Amino acid sequence: MAARPSRIGLTGGIGSGKSTVAAMFAELGAAVIDNDAIARELTVAGGAAIAPIRAAFGDAMIDAHGALDRVRMRALAFAEPEQRRRLERILHPMIHERSEQLARAAQDRSRVLIFDIPLLAEAAGARSELGLDRILVVDCPVARQLSHTRARATMAPEQVRAVIATQASRRARLDIADDVLVNAGSLDALRARVARLWTNYSAVQAV
Numbered sequence: 001m002a003a004r005p006s007r008i009g010l011t012g013g014i015g016s017g018k019s020t021v022a023a024m025f026a027e028l029g030a031a032v033i034d035n036d037a038i039a040r041e042l043t044v045a046g047g048a049a050i051a052p053i054r055a056a057f058g059d060a061m062i063d064a065h066g067a068l069d070r071v072r073m074r075a076l077a078f079a080e081p082e083q084r085r086r087l088e089r090i091l092h093p094m095i096h097e098r099s100e101q102l103a104r105a106a107q108d109r110s111r112v113l114i115f116d117i118p119l120l121a122e123a124a125g126a127r128s129e130l131g132l133d134r135i136l137v138v139d140c141p142v143a144r145q146l147s148h149t150r151a152r153a154t155m156a157p158e159q160v161r162a163v164i165a166t167q168a169s170r171r172a173r174l175d176i177a178d179d180v181l182v183n184a185g186s187l188d189a190l191r192a193r194v195a196r197l198w199t200n201y202s203a204v205q206a207v
Contacts, residue, residue, distance in 0.1 A: 005031075006112045006201045007103070007131055011120035011173060012138030014163045017183035017190065021138050022116045024194040029202075031106035034116045038098045039091055043068035052090045057083075096129065111202040121168035121176050136197065137177035139170060140184055 010025075012018035026032045042049035045066035054062055061076070063069040077084035103113050120126055120135065127135065174180060181193055 005107050005110055006133050006203070008112060008114050008201055009120050009127065009130065009132040009135040010114050010116045010138070011118060011135065011176075012140075012183075013167055013170065013173065014118075015144070016138045016140050018116065018118070018138045020187070020190065021136075021181060021183070021194055022114055024191055025112065025114050025198065028195065028198045029110055030112040030114045030198070031102075031110040032114045032116055033099050033102045033106070035095055035099065036116070036118060038095045038102075042091065042094050042098070043070075049091055049094055053087070056086060056090060092123070099130070112198070119167070121173045127176075134178040134201065135176050136179045136181060137173045138181050138183055139174065140182065144184065 008030075010018060010022055012021075022032045022034065041047060043053070044050075047067070050062065050066065050068065053068060057073075057076075061069050061073050073087065077087060099115060103115075106113060115130055115132065117123065117126065126132075179197060181190070181197070183190055
């Protein structure tokens with residue numbers, strides 16, 4: 001029978017260390033399909049999502065360069081959940097289509113496809129739509145999430161807490177997990193746990 005790569009959904013809350021884990025899998029040979037990177041690709045100037053976003057939200061959400069004004073859109077999405085859902089209805093089908101394009105391109109060169117999806121717990125039906133074999137949740141306490149994001153100096157603590165409040169709860173993420181990677185120690189310890197998971201994930205899948 002033909003072999004196919006394992007399809008692993010990777011998720012975790014803001015500041016959980018999910019991106020670090022994805023990078024470690026990439027070092028081991030996984031193909032990482034990053035939903036956030038796809039979203040950025042779609043919303044740069046000339047991106048495929050710009051026209052429908054402009055039609056739905058008006059010119060105020062497009063910056064002077066023709067890209068999505070992320071600061072304004074983030075503020076709107078936090079203030080009005082229905083507007084966030086409206087944006088998601090535009091972006092999610094496009095992200096899914098691009099994810100599958102990248103997966104098809106990578107399937108002959110990697111035994112493992114990692115779908116890095118921050119909002120996997122919020123996306124009903126994503127597991128079956130993407131054909132995921134396993135879901136890996138990177139978990140850590142809220143205090144550590146705040147510490148990680150503070151170290152990156154990209155968001156103030158109150159902004160991080162606001163993002164956490166809009167994301168699925170830790171319990172909701174853990175409820176969908178096949179595997180849980182607790183990020184509460186050193187990078188070396190995290191890397192060792194990733195290596196053990198890699199051994200399991202890279203076992204040949206038959207189709």
